Amino acid sequence: MSEFSDWFESRGPSMTYWKGVQVVKHPSDLFAIAKIIWDTKPDIVVETGTWHGGSALFYADLGVEVHSIDVAPSKTPPEHPNITYHRGYSTAATIHYFVSEACRGKRTMVLLDSDHHKKTVLDELGLYAGLVTPGCYLVVEDTLLGVEVWNEPDNSFVDNGPAAALSDWLPDHPEFVLDFNAEPVGISQNPGGFLLRSHG
């Protein structure tokens, strides 16, 4: 392992907390997302992958309505009047239906942060990218996974993670443009994962 990957692993996302709840993100990504929410003013944020609920709580505290989906959140996530939790697979038809209905007529931002294997990311892109309103963002998280410094011991994410999914999907979706300026200065777990929907 390189010095950088040692640092990345040792100072990993578990170091991040919001109001005492763990967030599986680097603070730099959380701040970049906060800036996007401030700049683009979505009414509603959809995230796949709740885990402890730290990211949902953070977005909710920024004043947006949050719909957070998880098949098995790790503990009871925090309650907040702005948050609706959906328990089930992000790809389940019922979950997709309820979330789509919630987004109807609202400025919508989507973050994909559940199972990071290529197939699930592609399935989620197929279901949720279309909910993003022009002028808002789609964030495909953990594009670093399996690409550079960060991997599972069995290498199962090499060419099989979010970045691989995006490189298949993006050429067929010119309505989304990669916005490298939206990435945090410094470290990001999501390089090449911040997409602005430019048109319908």
Ligand SMILES: C[S@@+](CC[C@H](N)C(=O)[O-])C[C@H]1O[C@@H](n2cnc3c(N)ncnc32)[C@H](O)[C@@H]1O
């Ligand atoms: C990386 S964690 C989410 C982290 C959270 N967004 C945060 O920033 O703190 C991934 C979560 O996705 C959930 N998950 C994995 N595959 C899923 C799927 N297909 N549908 C819904 N949730 C899934 C897991 O149960 C896990 O809690």
